Amino acid sequence: MNNLPPLAERMRPKCLHDYLGQEHLVGKKGVLRKTMESGSLPSMLFCGPPGVGKTTLANIISASLNRPLITLNAVKSGxxxxxxxxxxxxxxxxxxxxxxxxFIDEIHRLSKPQQDSLLGAVERGILTLIGATTENPSFVIIPSLLSRCQAFIWEYLEERDLLGLLEKAIKEDVVLNEKSIDIKEHEALLCISGGDAQKLLNIFELLVNQLGDDKIVLTNDVVMHAVKQNIAYYDQAGERHQDVISAFMHSMRGSDPNGTVYWLARMLEAGEDPRFIARRMLILASEDIGNANPNALLLAQSCLQSVQAIGMPESQLILSQTAIYLATSSKSNSETTAMGRQFA
Structure with missing residues (x-):
């Protein structure tokens, strides 16, 4: 059992039948499903938060169409x-x-020369490009490559999808199905995972391994007690820093106030510069909310000025109030934002 891959990898769907969420893309009337069924696959950009199935779907598409898949990670590739x-x-x-x-994961991390080098092959149809990004492609992909790709917007997984994933793991996983696991309360699990299915399964596996008993009962208190020791695991110079700030931003974009406050608390607990957090919220208010709610930009700007003037620990309340407002604004303007990205 020790040689088994992580739970998230063991539960990775192999076909559309097992794929959870993204009904607008892969449901019975989903545009991507129809594209796959037609056998004519354009170059595409999968745009959305982490852990919602972008990489998984690329693998499913490759297997379904019997086409070889070449995978690159833009962070590590030159x-x-x-x-x-x-x-x-x-x-x-x-x-x-x-x-x-x-398939190029984190395609927004490719430099302009790297993106330029793809143009000829994509244009001639030598290969089909699928790029996955957590950013707005209009800001990070060169126009000539963007014009040759169809952009599809991924959404955060809904609560029923995440709970369904946990139930499926408990029933079908080779390790978990030998244990008695009762999830009495799930709010803490979903909050900590930030809507990321892979992170949810990683945390769930960690909890099961830590508790270790054949009969496991999960409540919000049990979950928070088990993971609170890891709250400050945060490297401001490394990838963990980027993971946490990314989760914070995606929680706001995904209209998740609880997740937003959690990731904010995690950054502040680890000693993140509150001015950095305020600047990120200012960017989000401009790029993701914009004219749909001009007050969001004014509040974010006021937050930054207040943080610079007051400092910590008093600023944490200002940061929290602003973050919750932005998350709420994202919720009320989610359709407007999604439409703007779709046509950007």
Whole structure:
């Protein structure tokens, strides 16, 4: 059992039948499902928060269409890696083989020269590009590449999807189905995971391993007690810093006030500069809410000025109030925001 992959990997869907959420994309009338069924696959950008199934769907598409999948991570890949992937695609074409799908995770981290190097192959149909990003593609993808790709917007998984995932894991996972697990309260689990299915399963597996008993009862108090020791695990110079600030931003964009406050508390507990947090909220108020609610930008600007003038610990209340307001604004303007991204 010790050699098994993590729970999140063991529960990764292999086909659309097992895929949870994103009904607007892969439901019976979903545009991506229809595209897959037609067999004609355009180059695409999957845009949305982490842990909602972008990478998983790329794998399912590749398997369903029997097309080879070349995977790159933009954080670790350079121009050389991109060129090697394109050369492999040209080689397959020369051999009259099935043309590949090139999946690039975190595509917004590619530099302009790296993105430029993709244009020729995408234009000629040598490969089909699928890029996954957590950012607004209009701001991070060069216009010439953006114009050659169809953008699809991913949404946060709904509560019923996340709870369904946990129930499925308890019933079907080779390790969990041997234990008696009763989730009496789920709010803390969902809050800490921030709507990220992969993070939810990782936390759930951690809890099961920590509690260790054959009969496990999970309540909000049990969950918070088990994970509170990890709240300050936060490296301001490394990837953990980016993960936490990203989760904070996505909670606001996803209209999740509880998750927003959790990630804010986690950053402040770890000693994050409150001015950095205020600046990020100012950016979100401008880019994600904008003219749909001009007061959001004014409040975020006032928050930044107040934080600079007052400092900590008094600023934490101002930060919390502003973050909750932005999350609420995102909720009331979610359709407007999604429409703006769709046509951006």
């Amino acid at each position: 121009v050389k890696d991109v060129r090697e992937a394109i050369e492999k695609a040209y080689h397959l074409k020369e051999q009259d083989e099935v043309l590949p799908i090139l």
